[in-house]
Amino acid sequence: MDQWSERQRPVCLEKRFEFSTYGDTRDFLDRLGHLSEAQDRFPDLSFGKTYVNVTLRPASDDVDAALTADDHTFAQHIDELID
Amino acid sequence: MDQWSERQRPVCLEKRFEFSTYGDTRDFLDRLGHLSEAQDRFPDLSFGKTYVNVTLRPASDDVDAALTADDHTFAQHIDELID
Numbered sequence: 577m578d579q580w581s582e583r584q585r586p587v588c589l590e591k592r593f594e595f596s597t598y599g600d601t602r603d604f605l606d607r608l609g610h611l612s613e614a615q616d617r618f619p620d621l622s623f624g625k626t627y628v629n630v631t632l633r634p635a636s637d638d639v640d641a642a643l644t645a646d647d648h649t650f651a652q653h654i655d656e657l658i659d
Numbered sequence: 660m661d662q663w664s665e666r667q668r669p670v671c672l673e674k675r676f677e678f679s680t681y682g683d684t685r686d687f688l689d690r691l692g693h694l695s696e697a698q699d700r701f702p703d704l705s706f707g708k709t710y711v712n713v714t715l716r717p718a719s720d721d722v723d724a725a726l727t728a729d730d731h732t733f734a735q736h737i738d739e740l741i742d
Contacts, residue, residue: 605688
């Protein structure tokens with residue numbers, strides 16, 4: 577499975593998920609929605625018919641917050657949503 | 660209700676929808692998902708906890724396609740998803 581990319585300005589983790597059908601894209605978004613509500617973490621998502629780009633900013637709202645182990649763990653939970 | 664903005668490079672219609680709760684955001688995305696499947700039109704969407712940005716490219720895949728009445732009608736259908 578592809579890895580998450582770590583970005584600067586702004587600091588975040590990014591990853592693109594691709595799917596073969598719109599139905600698969602929606603299933604993933606639904607599962608991610610439940611995970612977001614369960615952990616009260618709402619990554620910025622952009623999606624079309626068969627892709628989802630996930631942008632995960634540090635949990636802390638500080639402008640110069642760094643990524644922490646928790647952020648990487650949450651990213652791993654998102655990976656685990658893929659069958 | 661706000662208007663859609665018409666953009667160039669690439670040609671598209673854009674609009675930001677804001678919501679008071681994550682639940683309202685998800686309801687809107689679900690309704691838009693059904694509309695997309697019904698009309699086989701899948702706008703590019705980016706969203707977070709309480710906003711959805713909709714980018715609607717011309718239905719035609721031509722690189723230099725212009726916006727048509729159909730595109731504006733589809734945009735109107737998206738507006739009608741808001742109670």
